[in-house]
Amino acid sequence: MLRSFRYLLFPLSLVYGAVVWLRNWLFDLNILKSAQFNFPIICIGNIAVGGTGKTPMVEYLIRLLQDDYLTATLSRGYKRKTRGFAIADASTTALEIGDEPMQFHTKYPRVTVAVGEERLVAIPQLLHDRQDTQVIILDDAFQHRPVHAGMNIVLTAYNNLYSRDLMLPAGDLRDVKASMNRAQIIVVTKCKPNLSLDEKNAIARELRPAPHQHLFFTALQYGILYHLFSQLPAQASKSTAVLLLCGIANPRPLKDYIDHQFNSYDMLRYPDHHIFNMDDLAEIKRQFDAMAGTDKIIVTTEKDAVRLMKFDQQLKDYPIYVIPIEHKFLFNEGPVFEQLVVGFIDSFKK
Numbered sequence: 001m002l003r004s005f006r007y008l009l010f011p012l013s014l015v016y017g018a019v020v021w022l023r024n025w026l027f028d029l030n031i032l033k034s035a036q037f038n039f040p041i042i043c044i045g046n047i048a049v050g051g052t053g054k055t056p057m058v059e060y061l062i063r064l065l066q067d068d069y070l071t072a073t074l075s076r077g078y079k080r081k082t083r084g085f086a087i088a089d090a091s092t093t094a095l096e097i098g099d100e101p102m103q104f105h106t107k108y109p110r111v112t113v114a115v116g117e118e119r120l121v122a123i124p125q126l127l128h129d130r131q132d133t134q135v136i137i138l139d140d141a142f143q144h145r146p147v148h149a150g151m152n153i154v155l156t157a158y159n160n161l162y163s164r165d166l167m168l169p170a171g172d173l174r175d176v177k178a179s180m181n182r183a184q185i186i187v188v189t190k191c192k193p194n195l196s197l198d199e200k201n202a203i204a205r206e207l208r209p210a211p212h213q214h215l216f217f218t219a220l221q222y223g224i225l226y227h228l229f230s231q232l233p234a235q236a237s238k239s240t241a242v243l244l245l246c247g248i249a250n251p252r253p254l255k256d257y258i259d260h261q262f263n264s265y266d267m268l269r270y271p272d273h274h275i276f277n278m279d280d281l282a283e284i285k286r287q288f289d290a291m292a293g294t295d296k297i298i299v300t301t302e303k304d305a306v307r308l309m310k311f312d313q314q315l316k317d318y319p320i321y322v323i324p325i326e327h328k329f330l331f332n333e334g335p336v337f338e339q340l341v342v343g344f345i346d347s348f349k350k
Contacts, residue, residue, distance in 0.1 A: 006170050013167040020167070021176050027145045034148040035120055039127070040135045040345040043149035045142025047162055047175035051250035051272075052155040053189040053220070053327060055100050055303065058139050060327050062108050064338055069345060070112075070132045074122055075101045075139040077115030079273040085116040085125045094306045099273055100139065102306040120146045135345050142182075143175055151344045154183040156207075157250070158191040158217075163206050185214050185340065187327075190253055193219040195330055216329060216337050220253050223324035225297075228305055229312055234297060234321045239263055241296040243288050247274035247304045254323070258299065265299075266291065276307050281314055288318065297321055 026032040042061065046052045058073060065071045077086075077098035086097060094102040097115045105113040112130045116122025119141055127133060141147065142154055156162045162180065165171040180186065186209055192199075200217055209215045225234035236242075242262045246254060247270035258265050268287060270280070288298055298320040300308065305322045308315065329337055 008170075010166065010170040013170040016169070017167040017173075017176055020174075021178075024145070024176065024179060032145065034145055036148040036150075037123060038348070040151075040348050041123070041138060041147070041149045042135065042151045042153065042341065042344070043138040043141045043144075043147075044153050044155070045138075045140055046155045047142065047177070047179055048156070048160065048165060048172040049168065049174050049249075050157075050160070050172055051248055052157045053218070054140055054155060055103065056220075056325050056327050057153065057155060057187070057189075058100075058104065058137055059107070061137050061341065062104065062111055064341065065135060065345070066108060066110055068342075069134040070130075071135050071137065072112035072114060072126055072130060072133045073101065073104050073137045073139055074114045074116065074119060074126060074141075075104075076117055076119075076141075077101055078140075079275065080115065083117065085122045086114065087126070087129060088113040088115075093310070095275070099303050099306050103302050106306060107302075118146075119144050123147065142179070151185070151341070152183045153185040153187060154180060155187045155189050158188050158195075158203075159252075161188070161203070161206065181210060183213060184344075185216065185337070187216045187218055187337075189218050189220075189327065191217050191219045191330060193328070193330070195219070197331070200331065214336075214340060216333055217331065218327040218329050220257075221326045221328040222254075222257050223326065225299065225321040225323055228300070228308060228320045228322055229316060234319075236262075236297055236321075237295075239295060241265070241291050241293060243268065243284070243291060243296070243298045245284065245298060245300040245304055245308075246270065247276075247307075248272055248301055254301065254325075270304075274304075274307070276304075276311070281311055285318070299323055301325070 027034055044054050044057050080098040081095045088097055088105040101113050101115050114126045165173045167173045204215055242265035244258055244265050244267040249272040302322055302324055
């Protein structure tokens with residue numbers, strides 16, 4: 001029903017698409033300027049609203065690079081309470097830099113985590129403040145045309161391929177499909193773990209990557225539940241009742257996973273990047289306490305977890321666990337992807 005209603009908005013999509021196309025055309029003609037840095041900058045992005053797995057892809061790159069390169073991430077810091085450029089330190093909170101950068105900062109303390117709305121300004125500032133930096137990962141910056149990233153890794157979800165989508169507001173596209181030509185790497189995310197070779201080839205024929213582009217496929221891989229505060233693993237079984245707290249753009253894959261892992265679960269869903277307050281906390285406690293039995297836990301995402309950390313005193317006695325998530329490359333093509341990324345960075349040493 002909702003999708004059918006959105007089709008009625010197609011005339012608005014034509015207007016929006018024309019504006020986006022014009023802006024890209026002006027950048028392509030160099031009327032609007034893009035700055036290119038003689039430095040390895042990798043952009044992770046998509047052309048649709050909603051969750052395609054950008055955050056776990058940034059983390060994949062961090063794990064790949066942090067042992068061999070002094071790595072930095074640069075995000076806009078969506079829904080943070082501050083403005084301007086900032087580098088995370090020991091006293092930083094999610095309210096100051098945003099939930100996803102805070103997640104990077106918490107999990108990967110050796111990595112420089114910076115935020116700034118204007119990447120064109122933030123990149124030189126970052127390189128000035130952290131002069132030893134060897135690679136910058138731009139989080140969700142594919143539409144930020146004032147910066148010309150040397151490598152663009154663009155994601156599209158298996159169940160909502162950009163090739164089948166429409167421009168906003170009738171569809172989910174925030175950029176025109178032709179922009180995909182700027183990508184060096186396209187990753188189809190959230191695939192079935194058992195995606196067949198025939199399905200892979202069919203999607204490749206549909207997306208028609210250009211000769212200069214590389215196409216990969218990934219599935220989501222969930223890790224072991226760990227306690228929000230103690231970091232200890234959960235002692236849970238199939239019969240454990242779960243209260244799922246979820247404030248992400250597309251919770252469907254996580255819901256499917258929880259449904260498969262546990263006999264029963266309840267869910268409290270919040271908007272993407274939701275900032276939890278005391279009323280939310282009261283509702284979480286009320287719903288958890290109302291669940292029958294004693295074999296029960298609260299499960300939340302890593303992105304939500306960084307926004308719940310501030311309630312350590314209120315939640316310390318509750319069994320609240322975090323579920324990590326990663327990309328798993330299908331068809332044994334992870335090493336090929338990693339070689340492309342490392343080769344791009346090393347090309348600047350020549």
